[in-house]
Amino acid sequence: MDNFTFFNPTTIEFGIGKEQTIGQHLAAHGIKKVLLCYGSERIKRDGLFDVVSHKLNENGIELVELGGVVSNPVISKVREGVVLARAQQVNAILAVGGGSVLDSAKAIAAGVYYDGDVWDLFIGKAGIESALPLFTILTLAATGSEMNGAAVVTNENTKEKFFIKSPALFPKVSIVNPQLMQGVSRDYLVYSAADIIAHLIEAYFTAAAHPALQSRLVESLINTVVETTEALLINLANYDARAQFAWAATLALNGVTTAGVGGFSFPNHAIEHALSALFNVPHGAGLSVIIPAWMKWYHAHNTTQFERFAKNVFNVATPEQGIIALEQWFNQIGTPTRLSQLGIKDADLPSIVNNVRSNVHGFGIADVYSAEVVITILKTAL
Amino acid sequence: MDNFTFFNPTTIEFGIGKEQTIGQHLAAHGIKKVLLCYGSERIKRDGLFDVVSHKLNENGIELVELGGVVSNPVISKVREGVVLARAQQVNAILAVGGGSVLDSAKAIAAGVYYDGDVWDLFIGKAGIESALPLFTILTLAATGSEMNGAAVVTNENTKEKFFIKSPALFPKVSIVNPQLMQGVSRDYLVYSAADIIAHLIEAYFTAAAHPALQSRLVESLINTVVETTEALLINLANYDARAQFAWAATLALNGVTTAGVGGFSFPNHAIEHALSALFNVPHGAGLSVIIPAWMKWYHAHNTTQFERFAKNVFNVATPEQGIIALEQWFNQIGTPTRLSQLGIKDADLPSIVNNVRSNVHGFGIADVYSAEVVITILKTAL
CATH class of the missing domain: 1.20.1090.10 (Dehydroquinate synthase-like - alpha domain)
Incomplete structure (x- = not known):
C-alpha cells in the first residue's frame, strides 16, 4: 500500500428534505450574498428554486442568479460567472444542479481570486491558491464533484476539455437528496x-x-x-x-x-x-x-x-x-x-x-x- | 437508506515515515506548546519519542509529558492530564499510542474546557462544547479513534466504562504509520x-x-x-x-x-x-x-x-x-x-x-x- 494523505472536509447532508438546510448552512458560514449557479429553468418549474430562495431569504442571504450552465460546461459561461461574482461582490457560490453546474461553480470560485483569464488555471499557467466558499445542491448523481476538489470544463474555442484540482475547491456543504434526482431521464x-x-x-x-x-x-x-x-x-x-x-x-x-x-x-x-x-x-x-x-x-x-x-x-x-x-x-x-x-x-x-x-x-x-x-x-x- | 450528515474533518497522514510530519502539522495549526500523552516507556526505548520531540523542537514547539496511560484507560489519569494541561497552558494535545492513549487525550482535550469534573461529560451531566485541538500518532490499529470524535474511559471507582462523543473531538491530524505497529504483540x-x-x-x-x-x-x-x-x-x-x-x-x-x-x-x-x-x-x-x-x-x-x-x-x-x-x-x-x-x-x-x-x-x-x-x-x- 502506498503512502497517502487523506483529507476531505466536505459536509454531506444526505436525504429527503435536506435542501431545506441550505439557508442555515450558508448563515453558519457567515455568507451574506451568493451567486446561485444552475443549468436549465427546470429548477424553477419543479419548485427547487423557490425552496432555495425562500431559505436564503429566511436567513437574510442575498441571491444573484447565473442560469444556463450546459452539459459539458464551457469556459465562456465560467468567465461570465467570474465577472458577475466580482461585480456583485458575492461571498460564496451556490451550485444547484448536476456535475456540470458544480464544476462550473468551482471554476468560478477559483477564477474570482485569479487576476488573469480563468482558463489559465486549466492549462497549468497558474495554480489555485484560494477560492470562494462553495455550497452545492445536487440534482444528478454521477460525477462525484459534490465531495471532491476537482472540476472539468471545456474550452469551446480550442476544443479542450481539461480539469482543475485543488483542496480549495472542496465544497463546504453538499446537499444530496435522492428525491431531487427522480426527474433525471x-x-x-x-x-x-x-x-x-x-x-x-x-x-x-x-x-x-x-x-x-x-x-x-x-x-x-x-x-x-x-x-x-x-x-x-x-x-x-x-x-x-x-x-x-x-x-x-x-x-x-x-x-x-x-x-x-x-x-x-x-x-x-x-x-x-x-x-x-x-x-x-x-x-x-x-x-x-x-x-x-x-x-x-x-x-x-x-x-x-x-x-x-x-x-x-x-x-x-x-x-x-x-x-x-x-x-x-x-x-x-x-x-x-x-x-x-x-x-x-x-x-x-x-x-x-x-x-x-x-x-x-x-x-x-x-x-x-x-x-x-x-x-x-x-x-x-x- | 436513512437520512444522514457525513462530516469527518480529520487529516490522515498514512504510511512509512509520516511521523516526521508532526512538527509541521502542529506548526501549521499555530501550536506553540503541547501535552504529549503516551502509555508505557516503550516509545522512549524504540526511538519514536526522540523523533517526535526533535520534530517539535525544530518547529519551536514546547512539549509537556504525560506518560503512564494504561490499557482500559482510567479517569484518574484523565483528571491528572486536565490539571497538567491547564497548569502548563498547552494549546494542543498530542497523543502517541493506541486507542487508550488517544481516548484519554480526547477526554483531556474536552476536560480542559469544562469547569466541573471531567467524568460529568461521560455521564451526560454536561455536554462537550469545545476541546483543545488534538493530534495523534497511532502505534496500534484497532479502535478507529484516530478518525472519529468518540472516546471510551473507565471510572475505576464506580467501575463504569463509558463513552463521550462530539464533533469537537475529531483529531485535526492523525499519523498512521503501519511500521510503528510492528512491535505489537x-x-x-x-x-x-x-x-x-x-x-x-x-x-x-x-x-x-x-x-x-x-x-x-x-x-x-x-x-x-x-x-x-x-x-x-x-x-x-x-x-x-x-x-x-x-x-x-x-x-x-x-x-x-x-x-x-x-x-x-x-x-x-x-x-x-x-x-x-x-x-x-x-x-x-x-x-x-x-x-x-x-x-x-x-x-x-x-x-x-x-x-x-x-x-x-x-x-x-x-x-x-x-x-x-x-x-x-x-x-x-x-x-x-x-x-x-x-x-x-x-x-x-x-x-x-x-x-x-x-x-x-x-x-x-x-x-x-x-x-x-x-x-x-x-x-x-x-
Whole structure:
C-alpha cells in the first residue's frame, strides 16, 4: 500500500428534505450574498428554486442568479460567472444542479481570486491558491464533484476539455437528496451509471499495485451501481435504489477508494474528453463506448485484476468474459458501446486522436497513449 | 437508506515515515506548546519519542509529558492530564499510542474546557462544547479513534466504562504509520482484529434496515481483517498486510460504513465494557468472547443479514454455520471465545449483569437487554 494523505472536509447532508438546510448552512458560514449557479429553468418549474430562495431569504442571504450552465460546461459561461461574482461582490457560490453546474461553480470560485483569464488555471499557467466558499445542491448523481476538489470544463474555442484540482475547491456543504434526482431521464441515468463505473475502474485497473482492501471497496460500489441501475430502470421511483446509487457516486470519487493506491491514471477519461470536446456527447455515453474498447486493448497489462473484476462483478472466469459482460450490461441498460451510436465515423478518428494526445499530456500518460495506441482503441469502438 | 450528515474533518497522514510530519502539522495549526500523552516507556526505548520531540523542537514547539496511560484507560489519569494541561497552558494535545492513549487525550482535550469534573461529560451531566485541538500518532490499529470524535474511559471507582462523543473531538491530524505497529504483540494483534470486526458487525446486524451498499463495505473490511490477520500471524513484518489491517481499522469506525444506516446499537460493546470495567480484560479479548454468544442469542432477529454474513465472509450457508465459523476463526487466531479463558466464572455473572445494565442504559438499549437476556448471553459464553 502506498503512502497517502487523506483529507476531505466536505459536509454531506444526505436525504429527503435536506435542501431545506441550505439557508442555515450558508448563515453558519457567515455568507451574506451568493451567486446561485444552475443549468436549465427546470429548477424553477419543479419548485427547487423557490425552496432555495425562500431559505436564503429566511436567513437574510442575498441571491444573484447565473442560469444556463450546459452539459459539458464551457469556459465562456465560467468567465461570465467570474465577472458577475466580482461585480456583485458575492461571498460564496451556490451550485444547484448536476456535475456540470458544480464544476462550473468551482471554476468560478477559483477564477474570482485569479487576476488573469480563468482558463489559465486549466492549462497549468497558474495554480489555485484560494477560492470562494462553495455550497452545492445536487440534482444528478454521477460525477462525484459534490465531495471532491476537482472540476472539468471545456474550452469551446480550442476544443479542450481539461480539469482543475485543488483542496480549495472542496465544497463546504453538499446537499444530496435522492428525491431531487427522480426527474433525471432514463438516458442520463444510464450515462451516469457508466460515469460512476468509469471513476471506479480507472485506478482499479491502472494502478501499479491495487491492494485487496481497495479492490473490494471498488467492487462493492460497482456491484451497487449495477444492482441499483437495474432496479431504477424497473421503477424510477425506487427511493432506496436511487439513494444507494447516489451515495455510490459520491464514494466513487471522494478519495476513499484510491487512498493508498499509487501510480494510477485516467486513460478512459483522457480519451472520452476528446469525444465530449469535439462532438458534445454526454460524458457517460462517451465513457461507455470507450471503456470496453480500452479494456480489450489493455487487459493483458493486468490479467490478475481483470480476472478479479470478471469474477467479483460479473461472476465469469476470464478477463475477456468480464469485458464482454460489462459491454453487454451497457447494451442492456441502454448506454452506447459504439462510436457509431454517437454519430462518430471512421473519418472523424484523426481529429479525435489529435485531441486525445493533448489530453493524455495533461493526464501525465502521453508516453503510453501514443497516436497508434489511441487509434487502435478507437477503431475497436467504431 | 436513512437520512444522514457525513462530516469527518480529520487529516490522515498514512504510511512509512509520516511521523516526521508532526512538527509541521502542529506548526501549521499555530501550536506553540503541547501535552504529549503516551502509555508505557516503550516509545522512549524504540526511538519514536526522540523523533517526535526533535520534530517539535525544530518547529519551536514546547512539549509537556504525560506518560503512564494504561490499557482500559482510567479517569484518574484523565483528571491528572486536565490539571497538567491547564497548569502548563498547552494549546494542543498530542497523543502517541493506541486507542487508550488517544481516548484519554480526547477526554483531556474536552476536560480542559469544562469547569466541573471531567467524568460529568461521560455521564451526560454536561455536554462537550469545545476541546483543545488534538493530534495523534497511532502505534496500534484497532479502535478507529484516530478518525472519529468518540472516546471510551473507565471510572475505576464506580467501575463504569463509558463513552463521550462530539464533533469537537475529531483529531485535526492523525499519523498512521503501519511500521510503528510492528512491535505489537501477537496477543494484541488478534484482540485488535476482534475489536475491528466488532465495530463492523454492530450496525450490520442491529440496524432496522441495512442497505446492500453498506453491507458490502462492511464485508469488504471484515474480509480484509480476516485475510491480513492471517498473513500477519505468518509474518509479523508483512508491511502490506499491516497497512491494510490498519486502514481497515480506521475505515471501520470513521462513519463511512454507517452513513445512511439507521436505528443500530452497540450491544456487544455494552456487554464487553462490563468485562473490561470489572476484570480489566483487554477490550478485544472481551469482544471475541461476547460476540459469538451474542450472535447465538440474536441471530433469529435478523436471519437475512446473518445469512449474508455466513455466505459473504465465511462462504457457508446458514446463520448458525456463519457464527460457528467466526467462533472457530477467533479460536484459530488465538483470541479467547470463553469467559473461562478470561478467568471469569459463573459466580461472577451477577456483578457483570449489574454492570451491563448500566451500560445498556447509556447505549439506549436498556429495554432490549434485560437482566434475563444478558444472563442468557453470558451463560452461553461461560
